[in-house]
Amino acid sequence: MTTSPAIANPRDTYKRQKSTRSNFELYGWVFMRASGVILLVLIFGHLFVNLMVGEGVNAIDFAFVGGKWTSPFWQTWDLVMLWLAMIHGTNGVRTIINDYAERDLTRLWLKIALYTAFVVVTVLGTLVIFTFSPCPVDAPAELLPSVCTA
Amino acid sequence: MPSAPAGTLYRGREGMWSWVAHRVTGVLIFFFLLVHVLDTALVRVSPEAYNAVIATYQTPVMGLGEAGLVAAIVFHAFNGIRIILVDFWAKGPRYQRVMLWVVLGLFVVTMAGFLPRHLMHVFGGN
Numbered sequence: 499m500t501t502s503p504a505i506a507n508p509r510d511t512y513k514r515q516k517s518t519r520s521n522f523e524l525y526g527w528v529f530m531r532a533s534g535v536i537l538l539v540l541i542f543g544h545l546f547v548n549l550m551v552g553e554g555v556n557a558i559d560f561a562f563v564g565g566k567w568t569s570p571f572w573q574t575w576d577l578v579m580l581w582l583a584m585i586h587g588t589n590g591v592r593t594i595i596n597d598y599a600e601r602d603l604t605r606l607w608l609k610i611a612l613y614t615a616f617v618v619v620t621v622l623g624t625l626v627i628f629t630f631s632p633c634p635v636d637a638p639a640e641l642l643p644s645v646c647t648a
Numbered sequence: 649m650p651s652a653p654a655g656t657l658y659r660g661r662e663g664m665w666s667w668v669a670h671r672v673t674g675v676l677i678f679f680f681l682l683v684h685v686l687d688t689a690l691v692r693v694s695p696e697a698y699n700a701v702i703a704t705y706q707t708p709v710m711g712l713g714e715a716g717l718v719a720a721i722v723f724h725a726f727n728g729i730r731i732i733l734v735d736f737w738a739k740g741p742r743y744q745r746v747m748l749w750v751v752l753g754l755f756v757v758t759m760a761g762f763l764p765r766h767l768m769h770v771f772g773g774n
Contacts, residue, residue: 516740523752534728542725545718550762554769555714558702560695563688580685587678615682623685626692635726641695 526589533582542580564632564643573627580623588616662748670727673720679716711770715763722758726751 549555564628566572591612599605687705690698706711730747734740740747 511686531728531732534732535723538725538728541721545721545762549714549769550768554766555711555721556706556769558705560691560698563691563698583681587674587681590671590674591678619682619685622689626689630691637695641699 530586530589534588537582537586540575540582543575543598544579560641561643564630565645567630568632568643568645570587576622577627580627584616584620584623588612617631658679662745666727666730666748666751670724670731673724676720677717677724706770708770711766713768715766718758718762718766719755722762723751723755726758 548558567576591608595605595608595612599608632643634642639647661673687698687701690701705714727748730751733747752764
């Protein structure tokens, strides 16, 4: 008696090959476009308020930043802008590393540097927004925003 | 991956150069972003430390740098919208070349609104 070879079930859905990969790159691609649109609004607003209104760049000092961050509106604006811009930018540079760094070890080290920078800068920026005090007790009053004396 | 491909997909013109410009401006903006978060973090050190560093942003050389940074951001933003339209709009690929000229037109209009005012702040002292 001979054993017949196994024949695939003809009703099975056809698969070109077993997929061993996740949809990470797809989600990354979608994220770049979605975050890009939001970042356009957030960054154009940021540039308009900080560089166009009033005395522009000359008006920026501790009192200016302190005045903005006493408002939850600007805290939220800057927090969302920080996170979206850092993820958008890190993913963009990751793509560029993948394109141009051909040796495995070069890619590895460049990405370690990139992800380290991402974590340090994003955590630091987040902490600054959440732990910021507009009226530090030992600072000269003329350097502080007007809310401190009111 | 061959380091010297026999034939390349990209053959110059608007499509390739806008892609190159998008990468270059993107990297520039990213490195500025890293520095910008660090300089802003000085508000957590002391008002004096923050004011001392931000004063360097108000010098003429840095003022020109800010103009270049804003130019990079404006191009990257408008060309990003063009990329989204190429990807999601059925007629996007057909009009990608026209859309680049629209991007450059919007870039000129936006910079015409921004540059005089910013340069006045930097060089005019007010």
